[in-house]
Amino acid sequence: MNKNAGISTLKGIGEKTEKLFLKLGVATVDDLLHYYPRTYEIFGPPVPVSEVQEGHICTVSGAVFGRIQVSGTKNMQVTTLYLKDLTGTLKVIWFRMPFLRNTLGRSGPVILRGRVVRKRDGLVMEHPQIYDPAARYNEKLHSMQPVYGLTAGLTNNAIIKAVRQALESNSIPEDFLPEELETAYNFPPYEAALYEMHFPHSKETFIEARRRFVFEEFLTFVLSLRYVKESGERMKNHFTMKQQPAIDTFLQSLPYELTAAQMRVWNEIQKEMTGDYVMSRLVQGDVGSGKTIVAFLGLLLSGLNGYQGALMAPTEVLARQHYEKISGMLEHYGLPLKAELLTGSMTAKQKREAYVRIESGSSSIIIGTHALIQEKVNYRNLALVITDEQHRFGVRQREQLAGKGLTPHILVMSATPIPRTLGIILYGDLDISVINELPMNRLPIKNCVVDTGYRPKAYAFIRQQTELGRQCYVICPMVEESENLDAENVTDYSQMLQEILGPSIRVGYLHGKMKEKEKDEIMTAFGRNEIQVLVSTTVVEVGIDVPNATVIMIENAERFGLAQLHQLRGRVGRGKYQSYCIFMTASRSKETKERLEILNHSNDGFYIANEDLRLRGPGDLFGIRQSGVLDFKIADVFQDAALLQEANAAAERLLLEDPDLSQEQHRKLKDHLQKKLKDLMLETTL
Ligand SMILES: Nc1ncnc2c1ncn2[C@@H]1O[C@H](COP(=O)(O)OP(=O)(O)OP(=O)(O)O)[C@@H](O)[C@H]1O
Numbered sequence: 001m002n003k004n005a006g007i008s009t010l011k012g013i014g015e016k017t018e019k020l021f022l023k024l025g026v027a028t029v030d031d032l033l034h035y036y037p038r039t040y041e042i043f044g045p046p047v048p049v050s051e052v053q054e055g056h057i058c059t060v061s062g063a064v065f066g067r068i069q070v071s072g073t074k075n076m077q078v079t080t081l082y083l084k085d086l087t088g089t090l091k092v093i094w095f096r097m098p099f100l101r102n103t104l105g106r107s108g109p110v111i112l113r114g115r116v117v118r119k120r121d122g123l124v125m126e127h128p129q130i131y132d133p134a135a136r137y138n139e140k141l142h143s144m145q146p147v148y149g150l151t152a153g154l155t156n157n158a159i160i161k162a163v164r165q166a167l168e169s170n171s172i173p174e175d176f177l178p179e180e181l182e183t184a185y186n187f188p189p190y191e192a193a194l195y196e197m198h199f200p201h202s203k204e205t206f207i208e209a210r211r212r213f214v215f216e217e218f219l220t221f222v223l224s225l226r227y228v229k230e231s232g233e234r235m236k237n238h239f240t241m242k243q244q245p246a247i248d249t250f251l252q253s254l255p256y257e258l259t260a261a262q263m264r265v266w267n268e269i270q271k272e273m274t275g276d277y278v279m280s281r282l283v284q285g286d287v288g289s290g291k292t293i294v295a296f297l298g299l300l301l302s303g304l305n306g307y308q309g310a311l312m313a314p315t316e317v318l319a320r321q322h323y324e325k326i327s328g329m330l331e332h333y334g335l336p337l338k339a340e341l342l343t344g345s346m347t348a349k350q351k352r353e354a355y356v357r358i359e360s361g362s363s364s365i366i367i368g369t370h371a372l373i374q375e376k377v378n379y380r381n382l383a384l385v386i387t388d389e390q391h392r393f394g395v396r397q398r399e400q401l402a403g404k405g406l407t408p409h410i411l412v413m414s415a416t417p418i419p420r421t422l423g424i425i426l427y428g429d430l431d432i433s434v435i436n437e438l439p440m441n442r443l444p445i446k447n448c449v450v451d452t453g454y455r456p457k458a459y460a461f462i463r464q465q466t467e468l469g470r471q472c473y474v475i476c477p478m479v480e481e482s483e484n485l486d487a488e489n490v491t492d493y494s495q496m497l498q499e500i501l502g503p504s505i506r507v508g509y510l511h512g513k514m515k516e517k518e519k520d521e522i523m524t525a526f527g528r529n530e531i532q533v534l535v536s537t538t539v540v541e542v543g544i545d546v547p548n549a550t551v552i553m554i555e556n557a558e559r560f561g562l563a564q565l566h567q568l569r570g571r572v573g574r575g576k577y578q579s580y581c582i583f584m585t586a587s588r589s590k591e592t593k594e595r596l597e598i599l600n601h602s603n604d605g606f607y608i609a610n611e612d613l614r615l616r617g618p619g620d621l622f623g624i625r626q627s628g629v630l631d632f633k634i635a636d637v638f639q640d641a642a643l644l645q646e647a648n649a650a651a652e653r654l655l656l657e658d659p660d661l662s663q664e665q666h667r668k669l670k671d672h673l674q675k676k677l678k679d680l681m682l683e684t685t686l
Contacts, residue, residue: 001556010165020154021162029166031175035159036197036213036634037146040206043113048662050274052116054123055586059113061614064075065089068101083112083125086293090116092125100592102454104130110527144200163198176672178665179649180550186344187212210645214635221632224677225428226655235278235407239383241305243274247297250333252291261437266297269411270435273301273384279409280387282427285435287415287570288442292545294435295386296326298411302362303337307383310366314388316343316516321545323367330365342368346517352375364498381410389414389427400514413568417563417605422641425648445573449557449583449596458553459500465580466505466532470550473571474535477556494535501533510536547575557583558592562612563638567594591615612638627634 007029008018026032046061062085072078078102092112094100104110116127148159166172175190187193188208196209223406252260258266265283273281285291295311302309311326313319323341330337340354357363361380372393385408412430416585423432423470450458463473476493495507501507508522508531525531527546534549538560552572557565572579583596598611638642654666661670 007032007162007166012165015205015518016459017158018155020151021024023151024149024154029169031192032163032166034213035041035148035163039147039150040144040200041147042144046085047414048081049085050077052090052117052123052125052676054118055500057113057115058125059111060090060125060474061111061226062090063087063108063109068105070098070101071599078625083110090123090125091121093247094127100130105206126600138593142416143205143207144573146198153250160198162539167195167198172549174668175216176196176668177212177219178654178669179217180665181215181654182212184213184650185211185646187215193403210634214640215650216645217632218644219651220673220676222425222428222648222651223673225426226651227345227673227677235279237273237276237307238301238407239273239307239384239409241272241274241301241307242299244304246299246304246335250300251297253333256439256555258293258440259290259435259437261285261435261616263279263669265433265435266294269294269298269481270301273409274297278407278413280430281410282412282414282430282432283435284414284416284418286417286438287567288574289415289438291413291415291435291466292322292325295411295413296329298384298386298409298480299326300353300364302384302409304335305383307381308358308361308364308366308379309384310368310379310382310386311386312368312385313392314390316345316369317369317519318545319343321523321527325545326367328363337365338363339365339367342366342584342626343516361480364517384409384411386411389416415567415605417566417609418637419606419610419641422637424603425644426637442573443576445579445581445583447569447603449589449593449600451584452584452586454582454584458584460499461580461582462533462551462553463501463505465511465551466501469529469548470528470577471526471531471546471548472533472551473549475535475538475552475554475568476535479561488536488614490537494533497533497535505533507533507535510534511535544571545574546571548577550579551582552580553582555584556586557596558585558587558589560624561636561638562595562608565599566608569599569603570605600641607637 005028006018007013007021007026009029010032013021021027021032024035026035042061046059049060049062052058052060062083065082067085068078068079068081068306070079075096077098079097081092081100081104083090083092092114111126111131112128113127113131115389116123116125119123136162146156146163148156150156150159172194177187177190181187182189186195188205193212196205197213200209200267201208221322224472265285269279269281269283272281281293283291292653300310300313305484311319311322313322319341320343323339323565327339328337330339338357340357342351342354346354354363355377358366358382359378366377366379370387371581387410389412412427418426462474465472474493474497476490490509494507498505498507508526510519510522514522522531522534523544526534529548549572552569554560554565560568570634571579572581581599583599585592587593595612595615598608598615602608602611634643656663658666661667
């Protein structure tokens with residue numbers, strides 16, 4: 001099979017399904033083979049009926065006891081059976097599946113797998129999957145089943161089928177990893193490793209396979225970085241900029257004083273932008289350390305010198321937030337510059353008008369989402385681009401490949417608390433400035449780790465804070481199965497909370513399935529305190545700044561990575577009020593407690609990231625979501641730190657021996673890298 005064969009070459013994938021796969025970013029068979037599961041459902045062996053636990057998904061095996069009943073209304077028929085094993089009897093129900101009475105009534109022993117809940121009459125297994133114990137190799141009872149990221153209309157089973165077909169085609173495309181590295185690191189062979197990623201035989205074999213692909217991902221990353229760095233050797237600064245007294249006046253009239261760290265970083269930026277070489281700088285600062293004002297000063301400097309500056313935000317909500325703050329400041333302080341907002345939800349006419357103002361140079365600060373800013377805009381004289389760490393490659397591409405204008409200064413903003421040793425590898429192409437201090441007016445956030453029995457108290461506390469005029473966030477966990485369920489979960493939760501808190505407190509909600517415009521409206525209302533309690537999935541994670549919010553309650557805190565929890569917590573404690581973070585967890589495991597205790601005792605992102613690294617063993621391979629730092633597909637810079645260092649060392653050795661990868665044994669690697677670089681640089685995400 002050709003490496004780049006479209007997935008429609010697989011049996012059973014017609015035009016319609018092909019489009020659905022495209023939505024997931026899967027166009028070719030090779031893409032499909034590397035569309036790794038999001039997680040795995042781990043099937044344990046059947047447990048005795050007497051040992052099933054409330055809230056758990058269990059597998060039980062036994063005989064059908066007595067008659068199978070069908071009751072309920074025509075639209076909601078409930079089928080009930082009792083399953084008996086040597087230890088006891090378990091009630092099992094299915095909804096809207098009356099035909100089971102016939103099929104199961106005739107069968108012998110059955111294996112069922114489903115969630116056990118507590119009902120009035122005791123523990124009940126709800127709507128379980130049914131397995132035939134007679135099947136010799138019961139694939140479904142295989143111990144780790146892949147769970148893929150889905151899109152509406154495409155089921156997990158459909159993806160499993162397609163992947164299986166691709167794997168069994170007997171002509172898997174070749175891999176790019178040089179044999180010398182495969183041997184040196186003792187990685188499993190490519191084809192076997194691919195199989196393990198999708199259908200692991202055991203946790204151990206899976207871990208080995210994953211090691212290979214994490215290494216590959218890091219190796220590609222590190223080598224691309226080298227390339228970018230080399231091709232972007234210190235470029236001359238063609239913009240003539242001077243320091244601007246208006247900026248000093250502005251700083252003096254701000255309601256707060258910049259921290260020493262903000263001042264230091266601003267001076268570094270100012271010096272570089274007015275100096276001899278083009279700036280490529282990363283500003284790293286913990287959540288709430290005040291990066292935005294530093295970015296704004298950069299935009300002021302380019303604007304007041306007669307150039308344009310663009311600020312690219314990862315989401316529309318953030319773009320609008322920045323736009324409103326910046327245009328508010330320009331107006332309030334009488335600064336003679338105009339800001340422009342560019343987002344996908346603007347009408348075609350609004351966008352056209354904005355483009356005209358940008359092209360004519362009448363707007364000098366352009367704020368928007370990445371794709372919009374990158375794709376369609378003709379700048380008059382762009383001198384500064386500010387972006388986030390995920391998109392730092394795309395920026396260079398626009399100016400370099402398209403050859404439009406001169407290479408602008410680049411400022412990359414990051415709140416990821418990467419330990420220094422890793423930072424040097426990951427940001428090798430950038431100079432780093434660190435804002436290592438929080439504004440003076442901050443009181444440390446008070447944390448608590450509690451179990452779900454504490455909920456009523458937490459709600460009472462939320463009520464109390466809103467009565468004091470403050471606002472609160474409640475983070476619902478994501479539902480594993482699909483984004484649709486996430487949405488449902490968030491709306492249900494907010495309804496429930498609205499009922500508990502009563503009509504004097506307005507509860508709003510936010511989730512990934514909402515239209516950008518709706519999200520904007522909710523965030524604007526929350527920003528104005530028209531909504532007091534915001535129930536949300538993790539979409540609030542990056543950059544949202546509502547200093548009046550003082551409580552964040554995180555449900556199922558055990559499901560998140562520490563770095564992500566720290567980001568979430570950073571949504572509060574951004575102003576002068578005492579703030580609180582409530583980590584709610586139903587888990588009683590010792591590891592969970594230990595991990596959450598770290599957050600309980602520290603508000604320092606760098607310390608937390610280091611501890612996260614220390615506590616995560618190689619066994620922690622799934623189940624905890626990291627925040628997708630730097631957008632790796634499966635690698636996790638925290639968890640896989642050791643492999644990142646190894647990949648870095650391997651890259652160094654490789655380049656020493658064969659600097660332009662021209663040797664035959666590196667040909668595939670070079671091809672892969674060239675393709676990857678093109679993707680990285682041409683990438684426009686929205
Ligand atoms: N020196 C300062 N003194 C007091 N308040 C400040 C100072 N600098 C910034 N702030 C305020 O602190 C809040 C957080 O700042 P900002 O939004 O820039 O944080 P950030 O570093 O971007 O954090 P995150 O990574 O969470 O987005 C803002 O409301 C901002 O107005």
